[in-house]
Amino acid sequence: MIKPNLVLAALMIGGLATQGAHAHGDPVHGNSVFTQQCSVCHSALPNKNKMGPSLFGVIGRKAGSIDNFSYSDAIKNSSLKWTEDVFEAYIAAPNKLIPGVKMYYDGLADAQSREDLAAYLATLH
Numbered sequence: 852m853i854k855p856n857l858v859l860a861a862l863m864i865g866g867l868a869t870q871g872a873h874a875h876g877d878p879v880h881g882n883s884v885f886t887q888q889c890s891v892c893h894s895a896l897p898n899k900n901k902m903g904p905s906l907f908g909v910i911g912r913k914a915g916s917i918d919n920f921s922y923s924d925a926i927k928n929s930s931l932k933w934t935e936d937v938f939e940a941y942i943a944a945p946n947k948l949i950p951g952v953k954m955y956y957d958g959l960a961d962a963q964s965r966e967d968l969a970a971y972l973a974t975l976h
């Protein structure tokens with residue numbers, strides 16, 4: 852007879868292995884980071900710019916590419932594309948990745964929060 856505890860242990864190990872392989876961020880936590888640190892300047896709704904451009908659909912688009920937002924030359928000329936990796940590097944230290952960017956935000960020190968934020972932004976499509 853199979854012991855229920857062993858089955859549970861096997862499921863848990865399987866679950867951990869899957870997590871390690873994909874290393875996904877947590878979009879629910881990402882959403883709360885967004886609300887606390889970004890929403891003062893950014894909306895998650897399409898076509899709604901605040902002091903910063905709308906972040907709807909940002910993952911996958913070219914940096915500085917929303918038509919009705921007036922970007923700095925620094926970001927327009929960066930020729931970056933917002934993959935999750937590029938985004939995470941940017942949000943760690945915006946001015947380091949794009950010198951002269953006009954986003955007055957020092958950076959998000961916690962790597963897990965950066966990944967969670969990227970996972971949240973990736974849901975906005």
Ligand code: HEC
Nearest residue numbers: 888889892902903904914915922923926952953954955956
């Ligand atoms: C004080 C206001 C402010 C805060 C806070 C802020 N941003 Fe920004 N953000 C801006 C501005 C302004 C720009 C445009 C920069 C430029 O034109 O150089 C920008 C640009 C961006 C871009 C580039 C978008 C594009 O269309 O290329 C991303 C991505 C971004 N911000 C993400 C974030 C995230 C995520 C947070 C929270 C961790 C955040 N920002 C916090 C003002 C802000």
